[in-house]
Amino acid sequence: MDEGLRSELSRQGIFATTIQDLYNWGCRNSIWPLNFGLACCAIEMIAASMARFDIARFGAEVFRPSPRQADLMIVAGTVTKKMAPQVVRLYNQMPEPKYVIAMGACAISGGPFKRGYNVLKGIDRYVPVDVHIPGCPPCPEALLHGLIALQKEIASQKLTGPSRARAFQEEAPGEFPVPEYGPYDLVPAKNTDLWRPKPIIRDE
């Protein structure tokens, strides 16, 4: 809709919008997170939800104890290889549209435990991540910043057309295979349909 016409109409007391804007407005202002934490990042997440930082200002204060009622999974903390299948399972149980925030160095890449034998090298191997928040742990303000970044992303998502959001693509998977426990690592160690890093060549 033409911006000039819209402002002209609003001056006359007529509010005009599109279904897409209305949908995205509702969607981004009530992102209910899943109530689960994995490590110290969860403490910062809890702090963000309390009075001092007050995540309620952004409509995300309703932490749901069930994945069926949640829109956002905040992967807050170290994902061990033992825990990773459960995290993927929780993601699979969430209804669309669903979003994932990888909070902290561990959830992004394994962080300080990357070289360990028991820590997953980033949750984006198994589920699609919308926002990465670096930090160890990120402060509550950083989580709020990540949430605002997610809200901006939702505000600009399209409902139709070839570039529409993942939730509206019929062929895009809403569930991802849950890895099995292997003798040394999870099998498979990564979802290659999802996790395709660019080849890195050292230039030393």
Add this chain to the structure above:
Amino acid sequence: METLEQIKSRLEAAIPGLGLEIQCNGAVPGQASLVVPPARAIEAARFLRDDPRLALDYCSNVSGVDWLDRVVEEHARVTRVIDGRERVFDECRERRVPGYLEAVYHLYSMRLKHGPVILRQRTVNRVDQARVTSLTPVWRSAEFQEREAYDLFGIVFEGHPDLRRILMWDEFRDYPMRKDYVEPDDYEYEPTPHDDLKEKARRHYPIEADA
């Protein structure tokens, strides 16, 4: 609290033929410990818990220790007869000490407010006879920690009510806290690898010129 020597002599008087040993500790805290043979560890543990003067009713910590095979050099003066004359030689012999695993228990008394008394059990070797006696029947708090020592060191606690892995998943093979554990070769790119990581980085992410 009594000294460790007193505890040892009282234990040996109470349980004949126990065969205790005091392991000294050269580190700054100098906490010596009692080495108990696994075969009779449970009797000794019961005594330590039930004795009114000790009353060690609280096992705060169970840890595993891995001692690798090591080579000890022994210097000796040997006299030999060479060309009809006696001569003294310094001889250096190498002796191989087989490795073993150890379960270390830290005991305190809640009632008498003293401790710790440190108890050790040693396995025969690190491979097929890595067995000690579980002290969970005596101190219930040892249950999860013995499971952890089993999980990470592979110490088998005989008499444990529920000996399963606790931190790693059940399908996991190997014992990751052992000193000879070889981690899987799953190195991933790091921007600034250094020291021994550099070799791994070269192997996994070759420099353009070599590739």
